Amino acid sequence: MSKPGPYRLQQTLGHDAPVVAVPMCVKFIDGQNYHTVGEKYLTALIDGSGVYPLSYPALGAALPVDALLDHVDGLLFTGSPSNVAVEHYNGDPDRDDSPQDPGRDAVTLPLLRAALKRDIPVICICRGFQELNVALGGTLHTRIHELPGKLDHRGADGSYDEIYKPAHQLLLEKGSVFAGVFGADEITVNSVHWQGINKLGQGLVVEGRAPDGVIEAVRVAGKRFALGVQWHPEYRCTENPDSMKLFRAFGEAVRAYAAERRSGKAKAGAAA
Numbered sequence: 429m430s431k432p433g434p435y436r437l438q439q440t441l442g443h444d445a446p447v448v449a450v451p452m453c454v455k456f457i458d459g460q461n462y463h464t465v466g467e468k469y470l471t472a473l474i475d476g477s478g479v480y481p482l483s484y485p486a487l488g489a490a491l492p493v494d495a496l497l498d499h500v501d502g503l504l505f506t507g508s509p510s511n512v513a514v515e516h517y518n519g520d521p522d523r524d525d526s527p528q529d530p531g532r533d534a535v536t537l538p539l540l541r542a543a544l545k546r547d548i549p550v551i552c553i554c555r556g557f558q559e560l561n562v563a564l565g566g567t568l569h570t571r572i573h574e575l576p577g578k579l580d581h582r583g584a585d586g587s588y589d590e591i592y593k594p595a596h597q598l599l600l601e602k603g604s605v606f607a608g609v610f611g612a613d614e615i616t617v618n619s620v621h622w623q624g625i626n627k628l629g630q631g632l633v634v635e636g637r638a639p640d641g642v643i644e645a646v647r648v649a650g651k652r653f654a655l656g657v658q659w660h661p662e663y664r665c666t667e668n669p670d671s672m673k674l675f676r677a678f679g680e681a682v683r684a685y686a687a688e689r690r691s692g693k694a695k696a697g698a699a700a
């Protein structure tokens with residue numbers, strides 16, 4: 429795989445740009461743990477949403493989530509090759525070589541619940557979408573391509589453009605929040621995942637599916653902006669008008685929340 433050149437940002441943020449936290453993954457590299465986040469998520473937040481991304485380490489309960497949430501205006505939960513551990517949803521054993529990230533699980537699941545409690549805007553992508561479902565008591569299929577009648581959602585081999593190329597239609601519920609964002613009942617999306625929603629988490633509303641019925645878009649009922657997508661709108665975000673619509677909508681929700689938070693009107697703390 430060839431190394432990409434530096435990304436050239438298209439936006440310059442103002443000093444008062446709202447802040448969006450992005451929980452990191454833990455990767456073991458050359459004998460040490462590194463906390464990492466894919467650049468495309470950070471640049472999509474800047475160029476798509478106009479917000480300031482703040483990477484958040486996966487150090488578990490040592491960092492109380494409410495200490496972070498007092499200072500941010502939104503959260504983005506990224507995709508990752510690793511899978512949510514089955515112990516978090518009482519699932520069947522995962523495949524033996526399933527990549528795991530217990531450090532990330534220990535942060536993202538409580539962080540998601542706390543953010544939803546405060547009604548902070550959240551967008552959850554791929555692994556983040558699966559975390560949203562698990563955080564709300566849902567379960568996952570670990571190998572959807574092995575289920576009868578399902579497409580292979582794992583993405584093609586090859587260059588990143590090949591892996592993240594348009595893969596299938598997303599069929600949206602009429603009148604859904606996503607249909608409003610896109611101004612359409614159907615768009616084309618990419619697909620890079622083994623796992624998918626099985627039992628739906630509490631409070632989640634299905635807004636869109638792949639043609640094989642796999643759940644691809646959800647929202648949390650009653651929240652100002654809490655959306656999850658199984659595909660990758662962050663990939664080459666600025667080149668895809670639908671991806672830009674989604675990131676712009678997230679940016680608007682974050683700016684509205686930031687104005688409330690900074691005026692002291694947002695719900696405070698875990699008691700809210």
Ligand SMILES: N[C@@H](CCC(=O)NCCCC(=O)O)C(=O)O
Binds near residue numbers: 506553
């Ligand atoms: N591991 C899960 C989630 C898949 C996922 O998030 N893929 C993205 C990979 C890296 C990235 O683009 O950030 C599954 O296989 O379902």
